[in-house]
Amino acid sequence: MTEQRATRALGGDGTREQRAVPKATFRSYYGRPVLKPPVWEWLIPAYLFTGGLSAGCAELAAGADLTGRPTLRAATRLGALGSLAASMYLLVADLGRPARFHHMLRVAKPSSPMSVGTWILVAYGPGAGAAAVAEVLPRRLRRTLLGRIIRKAARPAGLSAAAVAPAVASYTAVLLSHTAVPAWKEAHRMLPFVFTGSAAASGGGFGMVCAPVSEAGPARRLAVGGAVVELVVSRELERRLGLIGEAYRTGKAHRLRAWSEYLTLGGALGTVFARRSRAVAAVSGLALLAGSALQRFGVFEAGVESTRDPKYVVVPQRERLDRGEPA
Structure with missing residues (x-):
């Protein structure tokens, strides 16, 4: 009782001065954002999706090649190259000038996710391209010496692309988490797993759409x-982020991610019946592709929203300072 009176006399927090005003709360000047929202448009989340799809297709194509599934192999090899080409187009379109991508090849900076990602694409692209070219060779060219060389090189090229594919699927998450955007930065531990799981689901969905049921077993399992992985880690991400998780659980980001969950879950459940029905396989595959795309757009919108409200920037910094960690 004596200690409580002494504490109240000291001001309630151990200081010798009585508080004249309540403890200050954060606010920004005129309520304006602390950070500028990302200037990226829809091209970037589309780029994130197509890159992940290419990686998922490359993994599936290598497995189909090793297990003797020619239709699935051809479809996913072409899918890997086509989605990679789309991804590169979207990236260059966002950069504004193709020369900017070329300039990034002048140096290699291990400390820069953008530089590392550029070189990952350089390592991945030739293998994916060579494997896909082998699938579209005209018959008359296949009998020539050049045709035989290309077809023999297709398997090692496809395997090399598959070896780099996990990095292609996840490096974009690392790229986002190295920005100052709170919803991306705070999710740096789990976002790569969300993107990698989403890439695998989309690659499996693509295989289910393009391959006959008899060959699509690996595609269903990958999907x-x-x-x-995508659904479990995505939910865990929202839970662990605390206050910043609101950016994922509210507004446009929440709607996009909710639809992503419905479509991904529906597509995964559809694989049970896709073993017998080509139509169910196609619908399930399309649902998985749409769910993967919406996941990227949802994560993008969560990042944009987290820069608009100052609390997502200030509160986590204060909590880290209170714990004695760098802000």
């Missing part, structure tokens, strides 16, 4: 595994 289910990727969907489970």
Whole structure:
């Protein structure tokens, strides 16, 4: 009782001065954002999706090649190259000038996610391209010496692309988390797993759409595994982020991610019936592709929203300072 009176006499927090005003709360000048919102447009989340799809297709194509599934192999090899080309187009379109991508090849900076990502694409692209070219060779060219060389090189090229594919699927998450955007930066531990699972689900969905049911077994298994990883880690991400998780649970980001969950879960459940029905396989595959795309757009919108409200910037910094960590 004596200690309580002494504490009240000291001001309630151990100081010798009585508080004249309540403890200050954060606010920004005129309520304006502390950070500038990202200037990126829809091209960037589309680029994130197509890059992940290419990686998922490359993994599936290598497995189809090793297990003797020619239709699935051809479809996913072409899908890997086509989505990679789309991804590069979207990236260059956002950069504004193709020369800017070329300039990034002048140096290699291990400390820069953008530089590392550029070189990952350089390592991945030739293998994916060579494997896809082998699938579209005209018959008359296949019998020539050049045709035989290309077809023999297709397997090692496809395997090399598959070896780099996990990095292609996840490096974009690392790129986002190295920005100052709170919803991306605070999710740096889990965002790569969300993107990698989403890439696997989309690659499996693509294989289910393009391959006959008899060959699509690996595609169904990849789709289910990727969907489970994406859904579980995505929910865990929202839970662990605390206050910043609101950016994922509210507004446009929440709507996009909710639809992503419905479509991904529906597509994964559809694989049970896709073993017998080509139509169900196609619908399930399209649902997985749409769910993967919406996941990227949802994450993008969450990042934009987290820069608009000052609390997502100030509160986590104060909490880190209170714990004695760098802001």
